[in-house]
Amino acid sequence: MAAAAMASVRAQQACSRAIAMADQLPSTLPPAFLTFLKQNGLDASIYAAAATLPRYIRVQPRTSLDIPELEEELGLKLSPLAWLPNFFSLPPQAQIASTQAYQLGKLYGMDAASGAAVAALEISSGDHVLDLCAAPGAKLCMMAESLGDSGSLTAVDIARPRLAACRTMLLKYGLGRRTRLYLGDGTTFSLLPLNGGSKLCSASAGDDRSDDEDIGDGGFHKNPRMERKTVYGEWRSGRTRQEKRSAKRAKYLGIPLQTGVDGMPELFFYGIEAGVVGMKVADVARVCQDSNEASFSGYDKVLVDAECTHDGSLRHIVKYNEWGWDTFERRFLNEERIASITSLQLRLLSNGFRLLNPGGTLVYSTCRCIVSTSRTLFRMQ
Template sequence: MAAAAMATLRAHQACSRATAVADELPTTLPPAFLAFLKRNGLDVSIYAAAATLPRYVRVKPQAISEIPEIEEELGLKLSSLTWLPNFFSLPPEAQIASTQAYQQGKLYGMDAASGAAVAALAISPGDHVLDVCAAPGAKLCMMAEFLGDSGSLTAVDISRPRLAACRTMLRKYDLGRRTRLYLGDGTSFSLLPLTGTSKLSPANVCDDQCHNEEPTEVTGNSDRLCKGGFQKDARAEITSLYGEWRSGRTRQEKRAAKRAKYLGIPEQISWDDRAPELFFYGVDSGVVGMKVADVAQTCSDSQNTSLRGYDKVLVDAECTHDGSLKHITKYEQWGWETFERRFLNEDRIASITSLQLRLLSNGFRLLNPGGTLVYSTCSFTKDQNEGVVGRFLATHNNAELQEVELARQWPCSPGGLPHTLRFDPVSSNTSGLFMAKLTKLGCGPSNKSEVGGC
């Protein structure tokens, strides 16, 4: 079909969907949310699309040949997305959680717009990738798939329970081999990728004499390791090496859970506690066999050296979630007070753009020159999207917005800055998502303190 005819058809489809959604406008959205939409110039009718929006799943490449069996189990046809490989749409009411295909880790639920944000990063095998706000981890899983058998994936999130969900997901889908998960603050995270190879093969790992579940400085014999911990040898010099990661909650996690339960607070690290905690590492993440000090090599250690940062960075920033339609409508059952407290609280809204800017700036600091960063949110507001990116560009003359070439085939609209993109239920038939793709230009006077040899 000619491009012009295609555009007309798309506009027509969007228009008839818009008419349909306006007819089904929900009346239950709470006043605080309606006021938030009004303040931000957003049209409430978009939320009526929530009920008709398809569900999307990503089928792992290894399971693509099993689509007929998966369809039979689901009792319906998977409709392949022509613009996003391995993504399929399902009717909104489709239930996947009880299927064997889901339980066996052959597919996972993920909105197509979220898949597009990962595709925009153009991850290649061998890349060192950083995910600054990783949990609960659907994008992380997709990034791990793209990475394949080389390179590394480092992921950070500030919420312990969400990070635990992320770890469960990586393990369920067997995608954690090259991944390190950190409980930490993405605005200050400074750890560099591990570019070397593991110093010990699993054959050298011993089972006995294990003392700790987490690495600590101990007197040890660096030739032999314990699974998930370290052994003591009084004769050897002070050293500590990582063994294989062991499942189950670490002592540190159990302590934090107990404390959070006692205080009745969420298990989240405090904003002042900036030291990242290694929460999970895969067998090929480069951690096994490394000294604690080497794994903890930070960006500040690397000034004026040749230590490298990350090739690709995703900053899928915390936001007000107003574009995440299905999520929003769930609050009808969960209670709008929770939504108001979490997302519409005045202090929270005031601080969120500042948080987003700091997450973006820190992700960019850790990016190698020539590398790619994608900033995304699931908010429709200009402040959290074009506003944050505009403020960032005003102070980073080594950053440049880039075209997402794949997007020429995507059902999205242009954002308010060159090359930025917006997905929404009416024109894209997806949840809401904004994305900006940035690259870091070569070293200049303005980026002297950044990684990558500058």
């Protein structure tokens, strides 16, 4: 049997298994979770529908994708979403990874709900856009596409491997030209847009314009003295010797290598038109000093797609049938854990508002159903 056909059979079997298990819900849900749902006014039977929910793909508008050809390859009909351009729904068992269109970067899997969050930002050409929790990057790709040929996209995530997945996605889909990716903490991230986006900022690392050495090393800088003096060249993939040495040392010492020099976010990737090439390191690292000043120029659109409990993701919750509900209880129903996620969300949200231009748009998106804490978060803003 051909590999694609075998994959399809396996997917169908997995789907049937999931449907069989989801059918047992909500009776198999743990009492603590049922109480939690009740407290938040949610009907537990929604989880039974998880395995029959459609999947969604987003077709890249700039590519010439032949929909009938894709339908033939998948052996099924795609239904366009009238309210969300370039999105199509597919039956839950559909496998897109083996299609030519997927391999050529003409489409990617993305939930309609994720698409709706990006659509709500109403990004237009020339906007300066910030994504404070970017990885693994489906929303980022849609944002980059929506931006078109002017403006900028700045994205932050705290997890290096997840940010690497983001970079891979941007490169695969050819969407990184105007994008900067930072490894850093979204709760304290303070860097302002480039491309004329920031007027009020002072250099964070001094302003030494005497040395024009081109480092061009993929944006990995570990020596603060060198940082002050250098100019960015075109981003190149691959690690520098310096970066490899730092990573090896961090691994040996057991240090999580999460942020760059002096706690500053690390520039992980930048596209050719992201405004970085030719800039002094110190100028790229200009930080927001006081967003209340009249001349403040931050971001026009901010997405806070925060880390959350995932209880609002039906498909995710159903997986605990296999992973074990005790894991779910430990991860998400624990009061300390909920409090720490809520505090993180609040700090991300506050920072998002701090960096937003007056009259700009911020979209806060999570897959959690804890109504009371979401309301509290907004009251606290």
